[in-house]
Amino acid sequence: MLRILGRRDRGRRQTPDDASRPLGGDRGRKHPGRVIGVLNYKGGTGKTTTVVNLAAGLALRGARVLCIDLDAQGGLATSLDVRYTHSLADLLLGRSKPSACVVQARENLDLIASDRSLLRAEGELWRIGEKAKQGLAERMRGVVGYDYVFLDYSPSLSLIGECGLRYNRELIVPVAMSYMALVGTRQVIETLKVVNDDLPGHRVRLSLIVPTFYDGRQRIDREIIELLHRYFADRVAEPIRASVKLSEATSRGMTIYEYAPRSSGAIDYVRLVERVARSG
Numbered sequence: 001m002l003r004i005l006g007r008r009d010r011g012r013r014q015t016p017d018d019a020s021r022p023l024g025g026d027r028g029r030k031h032p033g034r035v036i037g038v039l040n041y042k043g044g045t046g047k048t049t050t051v052v053n054l055a056a057g058l059a060l061r062g063a064r065v066l067c068i069d070l071d072a073q074g075g076l077a078t079s080l081d082v083r084y085t086h087s088l089a090d091l092l093l094g095r096s097k098p099s100a101c102v103v104q105a106r107e108n109l110d111l112i113a114s115d116r117s118l119l120r121a122e123g124e125l126w127r128i129g130e131k132a133k134q135g136l137a138e139r140m141r142g143v144v145g146y147d148y149v150f151l152d153y154s155p156s157l158s159l160i161g162e163c164g165l166r167y168n169r170e171l172i173v174p175v176a177m178s179y180m181a182l183v184g185t186r187q188v189i190e191t192l193k194v195v196n197d198d199l200p201g202h203r204v205r206l207s208l209i210v211p212t213f214y215d216g217r218q219r220i221d222r223e224i225i226e227l228l229h230r231y232f233a234d235r236v237a238e239p240i241r242a243s244v245k246l247s248e249a250t251s252r253g254m255t256i257y258e259y260a261p262r263s264s265g266a267i268d269y270v271r272l273v274e275r276v277a278r279s280g
């Protein structure tokens with residue numbers, strides 16, 4: 001089973017666009033905050049759910065948080081029930097500034113949304129070639145008011161994903177309790193090595209593995225957790241249990257703290273929020 005992971009790695013509402021609003025609040029800061037990607041190349045491992053509830057949990061604690069949707073499925077705007085005019089595609093194609101693309105999703109929580117226009121944008125960006133991969137980092141350069149910026153990746157390798165990897169400094173990998181999710185995790189590790197070798201001066205570290213859809217009654221789930229601990233040691237977070245409330249919250253455009261604050265999903269995500277906040 002260990003072989004799947006390869007060799008051990010060492011090492012709701014739109015507020016009006018307001019271009020004058022200082023992004024992330026004016027704190028006189030020069031640093032872009034922690035830019036954290038949430039990635040697994042297996043689909044449906046809880047990436048979007050983790051971005052929403054991690055970001056919302058940190059925002060509830062008073063941190064200034066921005067989420068960017070790198071997935072043309074547009075799950076973030078739906079999950080947070082946000083309407084928007086300008087999307088990530090406009091930003092990457094240079095048609096809009098970050099301030100025009102950012103919408104407020106909740107108090108302290110902003111979003112740059114995506115939709116299918118991202119697929120068209122990707123086609124145009126391919127024509128620019130290698131330089132396009134720096135596009136997100138370049139366009140976000142002046143955005144420094146946030147404590148956290150979360151990137152919600154799509155499950156496929158894409159040019160937009162490559163843009164993300166050149167912008168974020170940390171990765172969180174949600175791993176659902178299946179062997180295919182382990183394969184997707186191995187692909188993340190391999191991609192990280194390539195990115196870190198290719199780009200001197202830009203280091204992305206895998207900061208946290210988050211087991212998701214966990215059901216302690218299932219032997220396979222316990223085996224996968226054990227395997228993750230053997231491989232990633234203290235980088236494995238406490239698991240997010242399988243909870244129907246999490247999928248219900250998504251379908252209603254609510255965070256788990258709004259929809260079911262006493263549910264196991266809320267308890268598990270609060271614990272993850274604390275861990276991420278501590279690890280800064």
Ligand SMILES: Nc1ncnc2c1ncn2[C@@H]1O[C@H](COP(=O)(O)OP(=O)(O)OP(=O)(O)O)[C@@H](O)[C@H]1O
Pocket residue numbers: 042043044045046047048049050071073075153154155212213214240241242243244246247248250251
């Ligand atoms: N712990 C959980 N328990 C039960 N349902 C969950 C849990 N986490 C996420 N879900 C639900 O599972 C579905 C897939 O989750 P999500 O969209 O977060 O995965 P994803 O990795 O972003 O998928 P994709 O690869 O397609 O982007 C959603 O309907 C979500 O509400």
Ligand SMILES: [Mg+2]
Pocket residue numbers: 047048049071075152153154
């Ligand atoms: Mg998703």
